[in-house]
Amino acid sequence: MAICVVVNADGTMTPSNASPDQCTGYLMVTPQEFNSFTSANSFFIPLTIEQGALIGAAILTVWATAFGFRVVSRMLSTATGDSE
Structure with missing residues (x-):
């Protein structure tokens, strides 16, 4: 599951309770989620x-x-x- 991470002023990262749709920082995803986003099947119609x-x-x-x-x-x- 994706986790929302916010970068603080001092450069540290803090996890946020925001949902992925409302995240104002960065989303941290698992390798499986990343691979499903970048697979060729999601970009091209076979x-x-x-x-x-x-x-x-x-x-x-x-x-x-x-x-x-x-x-x-x-x-x-x-x-x-x-x-x-």
Whole structure:
């Protein structure tokens, strides 16, 4: 269970009876609580292989479309670089 700790003016720490929601100092947590906060599962949604492949294909499709528009715009450009 997390414990609220308040730093005094002289630099010492004193445990407080405040709940974690109302703590104005620092929360001291156990290693198990820390690991549950920092695990990758809490930050990322686990994807299946099919879902990952679908996202990758969507990114490649957007890139290929942008590349195609770039090529077409360069072909239609009237500026050739000649000084005539």
